[in-house]
Amino acid sequence: MQDASIVGAGNSVVQIVGDGNTVTAGCPHLTLTRYVARRQIRQDLDRLSPYTRSTPLLGREMELASLHTFLNDLRAMSARVLIGGGGSGKTRLALELCEQASSDGWNAGFVTRTELHRFFGQQNLSDWGWQNPTLIVVDYAAEHAELLSKWLDELTDRAVPPKHVLRLLLLERHATTETGWWTTVFASGGWGVTSKRALLDPSEPVSIRPITRVGDRLALLDNMLAQASPDRLIDLPMHDDAFRDKLMQLAWGGDPLFLMMGAFEMIKVGHASALALGRIDLADALAKREIDRLQQLAQPRSLDPALVQHLAACVTLAQGMSREDFERFASSEKAAINRPSGGDPAVLADLLELALPRINGIAPLLPDLIGEALVMRTMRQDAGALAVLRCHAAFGRPVTESVIRCAQDFAQHSRAPLHWLEGIIDALGENCTELAALDASLPMDSVVLRDVNLRVAERVHALCTAGEEALPYRRAASLSGLAIRLALVGQRERALQAAHEEVELYRALAAEHPDAFRPDLALSLNNLANRLSELGRQEPALPIAQEAFELYRELATERPDVFGPDLAMSLNNLANRLSELGRHEPALPVAQEAVALYRKFAAQRLDMFGSDLAMSLNNLALRLNGLGRHEPAVPIAREAVELYRVLAAERPDVFGSDLAMSLNNLALGLIQLGQHEPALQTAQQAAELYRTLATERPEVFRPALATSLFVLSLETREVYDAVSALPVAREAVATLAPALLHLPDAHARLMGALLDYYLQLCESSGRGPDAELIAPLMPYFTDEE
Template sequence: MSRDRSDPSTPAGYVVTNTGGAWAGAPGSVAVSGYVQGDVIVGLPRYRLTALASGPPRPAETLRLAELLDARHRVVPFLGREDEQRSLRRWLGSPYIRGDREVRLIHAPGGQGKTRLADQFAETAREAGWEVLRAHRDPGASDPAPAGDPHRTDHGMLVLVDYGDRWPAGDLRALFTDPRLHRGGPVRVLVLARSLGYWWQTLRHWLRTLGMSTQERELPPLAPDRADRERLFRAAATRFAALVPHVRTDAVRVPDLADPAYGTALTLQLAALVAVAASRHPGAPTPSTLVDMYGYLLDREVGHWQQLLAGAAVTSRPEQLDRAVLAATLAGPVPYDVAQAILGSVGAGTGSAGLAELLADHATCYPPRDAGSMLEPLQPDRLGEAYLALALPGHGWSSHPPRPWAVGTVRTLLRGDGMPTATAAQVRASTLTVLAEVAASWQHVASGVLLPALRDDPTLATAAGGAVLARIVDLPSVDVGLLARIEPVLPSRRHVDFDNVARDVMARLVSDRLSRDLDPVERARSHIAYGRRLANAGDREAALEQADLAVAAGEAALASRPAAQTSALLAQALHVRGHRLAAVNRYSAALASVERAVKLLSPLAEDRGVDAESYRSTFAETLDNLALRLSHTYRHEQAEVVARRAVSLFTGGPGSTVEDVGLAGALTNLAVIEAHLGRGGEALSTVRRAEQIWRRLSEDEPSVYRPELALALNTVGLRHAELGQLTAAVAIAEESVGIYRDLVRANAVAFELDLAAVLANLSGYLWQLGRRAEAFQLNAEAEEIFARWGGANPQAFSKHLRHLRENIAAMRAQQSPADLRRWELGAGSFNS
């Protein structure tokens, strides 16, 4: 779209403006946990990278019975998976291109052999000269950065990430932005997970914005038919028979391998090990179910503790070790001080000397994998999960009596009783993660322990991140009553880790509510709430559909029950719909919707009665929304009148944080309108007031208000540019770009388009200062973002993409600074 170059009233550049959020939840602020990046504080780093251990495993002859199943000891020769190994070797050896970073997800249920396959692949990579690192989802010191030239390209780096579906989203994003993964040579990241769900869909999109290619592959059963199972069973039994003393090979009983339960590597090896061990006692019954097989090994663990006590290798009684093992299964491994707090809270030891003694004895039984950590869980993890499930009541296996103290131990760890706040949060997250995994396979753990704990304390729902919560809400025994208790404690604003699961929770709640003959008031509220969750998750079209339904329900409510409350409800729905329409650039329709909202609210807020004050803030926010929509449709004089009225209403409030947020947003929008009217000096002064408010708020809550500060800074830069103060414009725009880059690493869906807008503006300033190479680069980056989004929604983004490409063409054609055509974009375009 061309403009008259002599028109002084057209402002120079994009602006991403704020309209408040008390009603619309827009533009969404972000609260992300997981890492600190730049100036944006979004939690604590909770991962580390270590070099993959080299050297031979422990001698198999020194291992306990259960340890023979642990994948890290590689007792049974690696068999099968030829297709998967060939595919991974091809992936490793693909032609090198600079910036070559690829991520592959391998997913399958537990026990399918993911870890053994990854370890085998790691050895292949190391033999080929690749550096191999393992990512750990726990705090601790990482290995020092690799020595040598970081730009070498004659070898690559392979990073192994296990249990990717258990990592909080922020931690995974922090890992993928680690400087070691952005070096000169090729990088491969192999992610292992039990489940493929929304966590991967969201991460996959985000990785692609970083320029990382992604693939996923489901690991099929190792032994899909009986013949394969028998072959692998006999190979494992032969190996175990060579290690377990006093075996009678003629007494080894082969279970019914036609059962699909024996389709995994772990269950076949479990069956082989138990059959071999049981052959030593021909008169005793051989366990015939997987539960009894796990129980057989767990009984041997207790016998191991008793032998160590009898031999004076430990001093703790089996009852004490039992409690320590349960705590380790739920919360370990952890640093020493955390381990002490855990055992002290569950009553597993008395006094510091008693706790130290018990920790030392547990380490004797279960040596930690990593120096400095304690409470190593039972391995393989399926054995530990079976131990926990059988310790808890309700499973019905009479031969494995539950521990009477087990439920209390779980509840104590979920509460974090007697622990410092940070320690309690760490323990709570780990405990909830393990419980959710066990509950997916053992129904009594879900119905008897996990879900009752959530009903008693719904805040637990957010303790371990969105991926874990998604597993919980997918449990068959989760009902809408529990979801209704969980939904209010989910982050109300954008949160990268919870947006998708919050949307899914609300979808089920709304479906249940609408299945009944709801009052139109409740229908309107349900559609507004669901639409907000959809908008937070980035589903703009679906959010608009919910806004339309909310308006229809609001109309019905007002028609059936005319009153101030129903009038305000309809106004709220119309106000929200204005944001949703603007989010897909339907500005005229957005204006009409907000105009009607103002018409409904005006008599309520301006009435002299005592109720008028309760409507003043929402009326001010709706006026601010209207001012922005008027500006979008080029009615700038009217927009200024409305915007000043909104500012006046916010200024006259009690001075709360809510009022400050509203005032800062209204001032930012007013500055945009003043710029459109050609009053650049006033516009700069106005937006500087907003900037001061956002800086003050973001000092207290950076993860909430940094996005709003970035919006205001972009507007400040534009105003400087309009006044010819290009050096100042560059400095302020670079600060805005820096914040947006951090935010995009946390949630590309929410912030990538805003980043593109600010990049385009900064490109224009740099071009006019003669910094042409930088200008080209930034404009090309903005073009790439808009092109990607335009492919998904050409109607909404084709105009912006066309303008960017016209700017690039103008740059290439001219040797002097181009007169770049720029335009204003409000936050409602992308962030409602």
């Protein structure tokens, strides 16, 4: 079990192959683990844990090859961010990489939460070094953003180049280069920002893709069935075309964990029924199995089964507890939930150490999704919410991170995790450090978390701007996050004000320290141009977008590896600003250059740049349509749709709106070519997607829904008649009306077109217009205007 070695003398990396080892050294040292002790399979569901490595790594040849290229690059130090949803296989892939690197003579392993904090508590941290090629993996990177930022500051400020290479692999579910934990790590800290970004390989987060080959999916299912049901009560129809097609169409079919979970359910309900289950259904079914196991262990020991389940959920929220912490917490929690006779804390600890073992304590229920499902089943209604807050009071940030993951996975089915997060925000009060950590950890691209995101960003900004001693770059960074989150919830005027303030602060900082703050100024200018455009202020938006592009051109000339993607983004936005002013001719070559750059990046890393390529293709199709070049526009728009279909299947909460937008634009192109039947079908798909989105977030998606309904009505008239098209046009007007009344400058142009069209249909149909609907809108369209 124990296999520890101190490599070299003086500064050291200590690699721990087993678990639970204690090593001391005189100089700063770091302990790594490959979780060998967790490979033991004690019960069936342990096979689902990535740490047991119970199944071969299938369908990840390209990912492993890319990671080996990352390891073998000539640079002395580099970092990569690997992102993917729960169950996508990030941890399993990193474990395999560590095994292979170790066999090649590397010090390779994970650094745990406890070890990371111990490491940063050492003296003379700037003297830390390593005597072999070293790979350090940090899981749940968002939780450690501040420490990682300081660590990279230390690493990039080294006066003497290291003798051996260092690779840092950060794993997380989400990351965006605009705000959040990624910017805390790689784009904060003042003068060293450019050096930290230069460590990145590649310059943006890398998404782990689904398993795409049907043979790999079948092999993973078959392997898990063979382990979980040795008698093989279930025989997979491996060569049945319908079964294979169903497996490839499943929303979760490309995620290794869900395939393994599906295999467990196949044993119970058969393969056809198992494939009909959704992600939440699978996780909940296996959590129920774990609850039954815990209760069966509790009963012969005369322990309260409900109390055992409750405490297992608390341990899972805290991401594990030491025995000492558990006994102390269990004593208070028994009283809090009025179960004083449920069992002695020491006996409860004995049971949970048996059921959920780990070195020196009790483990959370793994994998995360099953643990989250246990928490969701246990922490119900007000009593559950109070228990979550007690866990947070006792164990802090790990509980916050667990609740965020619950919200990501379960908030579309239950609002409970959102209420838990609101309670945690209230509990943090004016704790600026913890609020900033929460702000960095929240995924910005999640629709269901947008209100929580905004509330935290507002609180952080208020605290960052309090008092004259507030540092300008911290105020600017807080404004950046605030502006983006205000825009995402449809508060565009406030977003614009924040963006203006952010630009002014970064102008002053960049004038004083250009090397450090030019990238921040460029990004803030780009965001300001977007905020102006959203409010219909295209004239002032264009020169700001132009300035952002020129800054990014300079930066990309100096550091193409770091700023090339930013340049492509600024080109795309500049093309949009030109087009909004009717300058379609100059917009076209700008849009083409953006697509060319993104094609080059996507050819190297489709997993990372696929969404950017889709976005740029969609915009190029619009530019071509604006010039009347519909023939070349339609295949480009179709390519964008197909890319977004794949992305939305993997992450509907993030890319569903992009798919709807691209479908609507494809429908417009098909209309111009006279292909009305396919245009109608495409417009119907777009409208249905937008209806769902507008139901969830009306203030954000009403204008887009109104536009898609406009297109759908046009095609309904073409394929059928004006009578059929009229109710769709009326729905479009009614949908946009609240947005017009709130922000007339932003929506008057679209509403004018909708009203003209609606009145034309009324006349063609011989129907009178809905006077009650249009009367409040007419003052915005007087003759003087």
